[in-house]
Amino acid sequence: MISKVFASAYQGIRGVPVAVEVDCSPGLPGFSMVGLPDGAVREARERVYSAMRTANFRELHQRITVNLAPAAIRKEGSSFDLALAIGLLLASEQIAWSNSENWMLLGELSLDGLLRPVKGVLSAAFSARQRGLNLLVPQENLAEALLVDDLKVVGVDSLKSCAHWIKTGENISQKSNYIAKKRKNSIKVYDFAEVYGLAMVKRALEIAAAGNHNFLMIGSPGSGKTFCAQCMPSILPKLTPEERLESVMIHSCAGLMEDFDPNDTTRPFRAPHHTASVAALVGGGRNLRPGEISLAHGGLLFLDELPEFSRNALESLRQPLEQGKVVIARAMETVEWPAQFLLGAALNPCPCGYYGDAEKECTCSPMEVLRYNNRVSGPLLDRLDITIKVPRQGYEAFAGQQKEETSAQIRSRVVAARKRQYARSQKLYGKLLANGNLGADQTREICKILGPAEEFLRRAVDKMGLSTRGVYRVVRVARTIADLRNAEIIELKDLAEALQYRNS
16 A cells, blocks of 8 residues: 655755655565655664554564655655654554645654654745645644644644544644743843943944944954944844744754744844854755854854954855855755844954053064954955944943943834834835845935035045945945934935944
8 A cells, every 4th residue: 555645855944845655565575765865864764663663553564665755855854754654554554544634744753652853844834834734743843833824733742642643633732832941052142231331332333233234343352342242132123023934944944943932033143163164154064054144144143253263264254245145056956045144243453462452562563463364355344334443441341330321222223223224125125125235226226425425425435445345335334324313314424424434
């Protein structure tokens, strides 16, 4: 007898329904699986057979052939276990469907028949809804699957309970037992009220958050660069429902859902160590896993100690910064991941960290300072809209009693400025765009410079030697500054402040 159930593979963050066809026929006992399964999928046989014995199903002494269609797509991971087990039980006539609906089954089986959570469930849920399938998942994946509207989802905890549900059709509660956990691997989000002094730095970061502008902080060790960056998520606008779903899909495909709250609307904050490889930053590797720039999609990617990253890793960021996506090409397949992130970076002015410091003398030679700064290429620096120097704070910052502005107060201005940008771009182009994401033609239309401001910009460009891309970025920052003060026209003072943040 031949049975067919559905599972799911994924390409990038896109789910691809896979038909698991099982043929149990008389003959010499054997098992063969075709359809480009990887090692984890081929090993499913041992897990499935053990789980079936534990659940008191009879052993199969037949010729078994399993086909995973479409055969041209590589199947990876352990999420095919449950579909294979149910397919075997259906083909051997040990169970039968109590209804005529088509179901997609996901889950990894343990040897004792319990179901373990798998990755990529949200992508599978969207593909199931598109194909008109219902979805059955491990109980621990239920909260993730329920994020998709208009989809019938059932959560089970073992092969035995799944088989019982298939035979009887008894209602199973769709209530998730998911408990929101603190994300162990994330960096704590701090409040700007804890940052004493550094008013100019906080102003620059407010502009960066309001317009989605990439930024660079330069300062001596201990001046507060990293701490200010950790405060950034507290002033960024909350994730929209669409952005939240995309973020959950990426983390799910990367297998990082264990300590990730799918209902959290705080924007992602990723701060990889400077030893990160190109594949770790951009994505790829043997099993094509999303990289840090995709995990930071919709949020902030912070690169501390920027010159310490490898040159190849930094240069690999240039194209995703412009395109908002990353495409990984391999001989057998090409995948695409979203990568619309805000890039923040920090560096010391020299190897010892005190070049230009007013209080502590630098011990580096001019050649060492030059070599250190040349580790970061000019084209990458040109893509950073805002550069700000972070001065070292003395005892006054420690002893200061003044009440600093909270992140909530700053966020209110950031959100108001974003709303103006979104309303403007929605009216003109039918989509939501922050100033930092405008194209060349859009910048010319939205960020018009008139009168004395235009002449001022012309002289500044000649004096500072700005590239064409640099000019566009200065104008976009000026537009954001004007939005923060609720002004329709970019004035000379907006341009002057924007130029101050250019290669300062």
